[in-house]
Amino acid sequence: MRVVVPFAVESPKTRLSPVLADRERRSFARAMLADVLRAIVAAGYEPTVLATAPIDLEADFDLTVSDEVREATTIEVDDRSLTEAVNARLPAGEAGKDDGTTDDAVGVVMADLALTTADALERLFSGDADVAIAPGRGGGTNALAVRHPEFRVDYHGASYLDHREIAADSGLTVETVDSFRLATDIDEPDDLVEVLIHGTEHAPTRLRSFGFELEERDGRVTVARSAD
Numbered sequence: 001m002r003v004v005v006p007f008a009v010e011s012p013k014t015r016l017s018p019v020l021a022d023r024e025r026r027s028f029a030r031a032m033l034a035d036v037l038r039a040i041v042a043a044g045y046e047p048t049v050l051a052t053a054p055i056d057l058e059a060d061f062d063l064t065v066s067d068e069v070r071e072a073t074t075i076e077v078d079d080r081s082l083t084e085a086v087n088a089r090l091p092a093g094e095a096g097k098d099d100g101t102t103d104d105a106v107g108v109v110m111a112d113l114a115l116t117t118a119d120a121l122e123r124l125f126s127g128d129a130d131v132a133i134a135p136g137r138g139g140g141t142n143a144l145a146v147r148h149p150e151f152r153v154d155y156h157g158a159s160y161l162d163h164r165e166i167a168a169d170s171g172l173t174v175e176t177v178d179s180f181r182l183a184t185d186i187d188e189p190d191d192l193v194e195v196l197i198h199g200t201e202h203a204p205t206r207l208r209s210f211g212f213e214l215e216e217r218d219g220r221v222t223v224a225r226s227a228d
């Protein structure tokens with residue numbers, strides 16, 4: 001399975017702007033990307049980052065990844081829209097196998113899945129449906145495994161529903177992967193709670209370095225940022 005990780009380099013995570021300044025959002029997006037890459041490599045795959053602009057993973061934001069992650073990761077620059085860039089990497093051509101699927105399967109994992117683990121990805125990648133989808137809360141498509149050359153993505157909006165429909169229109173089988181770790185994309189300030197509780201490495205460390213901590217208020221856990 002080829003695994004691609006789309007990554008918006010400039011102005012990422014704008015929905016976090018109420019709580020993170022521009023440079024902090026770029027730094028935090030990089031930290032989440034590093035955690036996603038680590039999980040993919042731990043699951044035994046060699047990720048390709050589809051970056052909207054050239055990046056050096058470890059430059060600029062004081063981030064160090066393991067030798068294993070550095071060596072396994074390729075960065076490709078593609079400034080087309082998310083949908084176009086991903087579609088250009090999906091299986092193409094004839095279905096190679098008798099059941100219509102292809103050996104050239106592709107996994108697509110978003111870079112903001114800060115809770116991702118190798119186990120969660122393995123569950124997504126090890127099925128045999130033509131398309132396996134890990135939906136995000138709110139109707140997005142957080143991760144995909146595509147094993148059929150007729151499937152194409154169409155991101156934004158309720159893309160989980162759109163992707164089911166696209167698959168059905170071509171008579172493809174679909175598996176929905178029910179996973180807390182893959183369903184939790186980090187989009188909104190409230191999502192930062194999940195990073196501090198369940199995050200794996202760089203993302204929670206980075207948030208703590210910005211002064212974020214868990215706080216219990218009115219019996220509910222939230223995040224609070226200490227004054228500098």
Ligand SMILES: Nc1nc2c(ncn2[C@@H]2O[C@H](COP(=O)(O)OP(=O)(O)OP(=O)(O)O)[C@@H](O)[C@H]2O)c(=O)[nH]1
Nearest residue numbers: 006007008012013014015050052081082110111112
């Ligand atoms: N290659 C590529 N990746 C993208 C693009 N837009 C978003 N992404 C990535 O796709 C994933 C999901 O994107 P969103 O949750 O919409 O992320 P975002 O655009 O950084 O966040 P917001 O500005 O808050 O909407 C993340 O991994 C982004 O880095 C794009 O135009 N091209």
Ligand SMILES: C[C@H](OP(=O)(O)O)C(=O)O
Nearest residue numbers: 140141142155156157159
């Ligand atoms: C890319 C988009 O992500 P969201 O905006 O839902 O995080 C989607 O899954 O269609």
